[in-house]
Amino acid sequence: MSELSPLADFFKAIEKDPRIGSTHIGVYASLLNYWNAQGRSSPIRVFSHQMIGLAKLSCRDTYFKYVGELSEYxxxxYERSFNRNRPSEIYFTCGE
Incomplete structure (x- = not known):
């Protein structure tokens, strides 16, 4: 599987979805980058503070908003842990 295939699948899926903006794309790409760096295991287990810097977001609330919307759409x-000592789990469903 090509490293760019999951991102290409995402772009194909969002092509006609007016709800998706540049921040959604940035968050999704950052999640994919993290997933790839972690050996492509599913789900990825990640703390919000790890993704905020990677996605170039200014605050945690922005991260939760866009990850929540990507999940809703x-x-x-996205399975949020609500425990600061346990990472949340994220499964990629686009392209399945």
């Missing part, structure tokens, strides 16, 4: 499945 069906591009990922």
């Amino acid at each position: 069906g591009y990922i499945r």
Whole structure:
């Protein structure tokens, strides 16, 4: 599988989705980058503070908003841990 295939699948899926903006794309690309760096295991287990810097976001609330929307729209499945000592889990559903 090509390293760019998951991103290409995402772009194909969002092509006609007016709800998706540049921040959604940035967050999704950052999640994919993290997933790739972690050996492509599913789900990825990640703390919000790890992704905020990678996605170039200014605050945690922005991260939660866009990850929540990506999950709501069906591009990922986001299982928030609500425990600061346990990472949240993210599953990629786009392209399945």
